[in-house]
Structure formats: structure tokens, C-alpha cells
Amino acid sequence: MDGERMLSTMQKFFTVLGGMGSLATESYVRLLNKRTPTKKDQDYLDYIVVNHATIPDRSTYILDHNAEDPTPSLVEDIKQQSLLKPAFFVLICNSAHYFYDDMQKATDIPILHMPKIAIEEIKHIKPTAKRVGLIGTPGTIKVGIYNKFIEENGYELIKPTQEIIEATEDLIFNxxxxxxxxxxxxxxxxxxxxxxxxxxxxxxxxxxxLSLAQEQAPDHNYPIVDAQSIIVDKSIKMGLALRQTTIDN
Known part of the structure; x- marks a missing residue:
């Protein structure tokens, strides 16, 4: 099916940029479909999933710029998908937000900023929170992908110790x-x-x-900000609004 024909059959949709990694992308899609209010097939949202698993590792490049740069692949995905004119993009990888500005410059279509949106939800999740901890890949921790948003919202950023960083890396990668x-x-x-x-x-x-870990092992009482879960809810809200726009038109 070419782009023109797809546009004629699916006017209001969004594109999910995934594959980083594939199991996390699968988790996003699973939660998206589970939480979408449905009674029949046609109630589910219209979206395209790009599972670009061969994109070079984002954290590896962030830590060592001599490693293969994922930027060209990420930007090319944006350019290709923009030809289909999705209403918005969802980027299912926290570390990939290091390249967010380059990706957004490649299109006029908005890319949801998962870290920014996630931190804005803390006031609803735990209004009394002051000390906000962060765990993630070594690359995400090193370059401070979340730091700006945590501090701008008035919270004290608490970084993981080296021991916690290494234990997190072991869980994520191994x-x-x-x-x-x-x-x-x-x-x-x-x-x-x-x-x-x-x-x-x-x-x-x-x-x-880590969001996949939360989906599969939610049996704890620790207060968390699950960035992917939050972006799932944001995707549903925006996707349903697109459908209403279609009906109104």
C-alpha cells in the first residue's frame, strides 16, 4: 500500500518509533490496547509501529562518541514516517531523547517528549514529593536527560549511586x-x-x-513515575481526540 492510499484509508493516526528495545515496545503496545476503551475491533486506535531494532545502541553512543551514531537512523525514520503525515510521534526509548532536538528539526509533526511529560505527572502521582530519584541506563544518567525537567518543576534530583547504576545496567542489558x-x-x-x-x-x-519490569513485577509499594505508562495514557488521550475530530468533520 503506498502512502497516498494509506492516507485515504487512515486519516487520523500516530506513529510509534520503537524497537529500542523490542520487548519494551511490545509492552507499550500491549498497555495501549489494554487501556483503550473498546467494545469492538473498530474502537482500537489507529497507529503505526516502527520496530527499528537495528538502530545502534543509544546509551553506548552517549557514553562513547566513537561508537556508531544512532542519529542518522532516528532522523531517517522521522523523515520516512512524516511522508505518511501522522498526527504525532511517540518515541519509545528514554535514551533516544538525547537526540530529540535533531529528530524534531527533521519534521513539523510534534514528537511527544516522554521525560518532560512524565515529570509533569509527579504532582498528580505524589503531590508531597520533594526528592525525586532517577534510575535508567548509564547514558541517560550521565547526560541528564531528565535533570532539567526535574529541577524546573521544583524537585531535588537524587541520582543513583554507582552501585545502583551498575545493578540497573545489569537488569536492563543482561x-x-x-x-x-x-x-x-x-x-x-x-x-x-x-x-x-x-x-x-x-x-x-x-x-x-524498567517500565517493562514494572508491568511484569508491579507487586511492590514503592512510589514510582513510570514514564512509558504515562506516555501510553497520553497517547490514548490524544488518539481518542483525533477520532473525535474525524467524527466532527
Whole structure:
């Protein structure tokens, strides 16, 4: 099906830029469909998923600019999908937001900024929060993808210790990306250390693999900001609004 024909059959849709990694993208789609209010097939949202799994690792490049640069692949995906004219883009990778400005410059179509949107939700999740902890890939922690938004919203940023960074990296890369499984005990231990040792009021899951861990191992009482879960709800809200626009027109 060419772009013109697709536009004629699916006028109001959005594009999900995924594959970073694929299991996290699958989690996003699963939650998106589960939470969308439906009674029949036609009630689900119209969207395209780009599972570009071969994009070079974002955290590796952030930590070492001698590594393969994912920017060209990310920008090319934006340019290709923009030809289909989606209403907006969803970027399912926290570390990929390091390249957000280059991606947004490549299109007039808005790209939802997951870290920014997630931090804005803290006031609803835990209004009394002051000390906001962050866990994610080493690249996300190093370059401060979340730092600006945490501090601009008046919170104190609490970074993970080197021990917690290494334990988080082990869960993300060795368990989830490599083995395709979530170690619930490891995930819960990370949250426990951030809340009890680092004295955080709430912990931001700054990696979509951690969001997958939350989906599969939610049996804990630690207050969290699940960035991917939040962007799922934002996608549904905007997707349903697109459908209403279509009806009104």
C-alpha cells in the first residue's frame, strides 16, 4: 500500500518509533490496547509501529562518541514516517531523547517528549514529593536527560549511586535485553535502595525496560513515575481526540 492510499484509508493516526528495545515496545503496545476503551475491533486506535531494532545502541553512543551514531537512523525514520503525515510521534526509548532536538528539526509533526511529560505527572502521582530519584541506563544518567525537567518543576534530583547504576545496567542489558526476562527481585531491590538508602520520595523509571519490569513485577509499594505508562495514557488521550475530530468533520 503506498502512502497516498494509506492516507485515504487512515486519516487520523500516530506513529510509534520503537524497537529500542523490542520487548519494551511490545509492552507499550500491549498497555495501549489494554487501556483503550473498546467494545469492538473498530474502537482500537489507529497507529503505526516502527520496530527499528537495528538502530545502534543509544546509551553506548552517549557514553562513547566513537561508537556508531544512532542519529542518522532516528532522523531517517522521522523523515520516512512524516511522508505518511501522522498526527504525532511517540518515541519509545528514554535514551533516544538525547537526540530529540535533531529528530524534531527533521519534521513539523510534534514528537511527544516522554521525560518532560512524565515529570509533569509527579504532582498528580505524589503531590508531597520533594526528592525525586532517577534510575535508567548509564547514558541517560550521565547526560541528564531528565535533570532539567526535574529541577524546573521544583524537585531535588537524587541520582543513583554507582552501585545502583551498575545493578540497573545489569537488569536492563543482561536480564531484559539479552535474556528477554525480568528479574523481579533485582527490580524491587533497585526501588528499595532508592527509597530507603537514597531517601527518595518517588523514583522515576527512566528506561522503557524498567517500565517493562514494572508491568511484569508491579507487586511492590514503592512510589514510582513510570514514564512509558504515562506516555501510553497520553497517547490514548490524544488518539481518542483525533477520532473525535474525524467524527466532527
Amino acid at each position: 536480564d531484559i535485553k539479552k535474556k528477554g526476562q525480568v528479574d523481579a527481585a533485582k527490580y524491587h531491590a533497585l526501588l528499595q535502595q532508592m527509597i530507603e538508602q537514597q531517601k527518595c520520595d518517588i523514583v522515576v523509571l527512566g528506561c522503557t525496560e
